[in-house]
Amino acid sequence: MSYSKKRIEYNNKWPDNVITFSGQQDFYKLLEEKKVENIFKPIILPNIEDEQFQRLLSFKIDIYEQLPYRPDIAFDLAWRTFEAYSSYFATRWNIVGMWKILNKVSEDILINQINKNLSLSEALKNLLNSVPLQATEFLVRRLFETTSLSLKPQKAQIIDRFKDSLGQDFFDCFKAKYGELNSENQRKAGMLLQIIISGKKISLEGKTFQFDTLQILKLIINGLLYTYRNERFHGDSFSPFKSSKTKIKTYAHSYFCLISTYFFIAQLIYKHFESEIDLNDMIKSLNDNTDRFNLVFKNQLKK
Incomplete structure (x- = not known):
C-alpha cells in the first residue's frame, strides 16, 4: 500500500x-533491543514557587x-519553553527579534556558565x-537547495543566521565548495559541519578555520535548531514519522534537537535559580x- 493511501487509512480508522x-x-x-524505556529524562528540580518559573514549567x-x-x-x-525563557531574560536587554535574543542568551549566559565549569x-x-549527520545535512539542504518554493522566503534568513554564526568568509568558501547541491556534496558538507561542531580545525578552499565554543553554540541554536523549528511551525514538510522516508536516523535528528x-x-x-x-x-x-541517545543511535550518527 502506498503511504498516501496509508495516511488516508490512518485518518479513517482512528x-x-x-x-x-x-x-x-x-x-x-x-x-x-537497547532496553531503553526513554532516551530523554528531565533534570530534578527543587520546589520553586516563583510564578514566572511555574508558567515556564507548565510548558516544559x-x-x-x-x-x-x-x-x-x-x-x-x-x-517553545526555550524561547519563552530567553524572552524572560531579554526584558533587561534592548534587543528586538528572537534570533538576536537567542544570540544574546548565548553570549551573556550560556558561554559564561560553560566557561566557568569544566x-x-x-x-x-x-x-x-x-x-548526527542527518541533522547537519538538513541544514546544508536548507542553505543551498533551490527546489522548495515554500522555503524561499526563509532561505535568506537561514543564510543570515549561518553567516552570523560562522562568518561571511567561511560561508563564501562553504558555498563555493558545496553550493551546487547534490547527494555527494550534501553528505560531504554535512560531515564537514560535524567536524566543525566537534571543535576541530578544518581547511576549506585554501583557508583554515577553527571556531570557538560561542560560534558553535550559535550555529546549533540559530542554525540547526531554529531552522528545524521554523520548518515545522510553517508546515513546510511532511510529518517525519508518517512518511515512506522515515528511518531510524529520522528519529536521531529529532532526538538530538530535543536533547x-x-x-x-x-x-x-x-x-535563574543558581x-x-x-x-x-x-x-x-x-x-x-x-x-x-548514543546508546540508541550510535549506528546512525554517520548515516
Missing part, C-alpha cells in the same frame, strides 16, 4: 484501529507526554560530538540524556 507505520515499528523494536512538562515516540513534537514544546564544558562537548534544546533550557533554569539547583546533579542528568 481511534478504533491505530495504524503503526514501518519506520515507527523499527524504532519501537530498537528501543526494546508537556514535553514528557510526547515521549518516547514523538521527539519532534517534544522538540516543538521544548523550543564538567559543564565537557558535557557540552559530549553533546556536540553526538550531532540539545533541553540542555540550553537547563542552563537558563540554573542561571542557589537552589545542584549543578553537578544537573550536569549528570544532561550527560545521561546524551549517553542514552
Whole structure:
C-alpha cells in the first residue's frame, strides 16, 4: 500500500484501529533491543514557587507526554519553553527579534556558565560530538537547495543566521565548495559541519578555520535548531514519522534537537535559580540524556 493511501487509512480508522507505520515499528523494536524505556529524562528540580518559573514549567512538562515516540513534537514544546525563557531574560536587554535574543542568551549566559565549569564544558562537548549527520545535512539542504518554493522566503534568513554564526568568509568558501547541491556534496558538507561542531580545525578552499565554543553554540541554536523549528511551525514538510522516508536516523535528528534544546533550557533554569539547583546533579542528568541517545543511535550518527 502506498503511504498516501496509508495516511488516508490512518485518518479513517482512528481511534478504533491505530495504524503503526514501518519506520515507527523499527524504532519501537530498537528501543526494546537497547532496553531503553526513554532516551530523554528531565533534570530534578527543587520546589520553586516563583510564578514566572511555574508558567515556564507548565510548558516544559508537556514535553514528557510526547515521549518516547514523538521527539519532534517534544522538540516543538521544548523550543517553545526555550524561547519563552530567553524572552524572560531579554526584558533587561534592548534587543528586538528572537534570533538576536537567542544570540544574546548565548553570549551573556550560556558561554559564561560553560566557561566557568569544566564538567559543564565537557558535557557540552559530549553533546556536540553526538550531532548526527542527518541533522547537519538538513541544514546544508536548507542553505543551498533551490527546489522548495515554500522555503524561499526563509532561505535568506537561514543564510543570515549561518553567516552570523560562522562568518561571511567561511560561508563564501562553504558555498563555493558545496553550493551546487547534490547527494555527494550534501553528505560531504554535512560531515564537514560535524567536524566543525566537534571543535576541530578544518581547511576549506585554501583557508583554515577553527571556531570557538560561542560560534558553535550559535550555529546549533540559530542554525540547526531554529531552522528545524521554523520548518515545522510553517508546515513546510511532511510529518517525519508518517512518511515512506522515515528511518531510524529520522528519529536521531529529532532526538538530538530535543536533547540539545533541553540542555540550553537547563542552563537558563540554573542561571535563574543558581542557589537552589545542584549543578553537578544537573550536569549528570544532561550527560545521561546524551549517553542514552548514543546508546540508541550510535549506528546512525554517520548515516
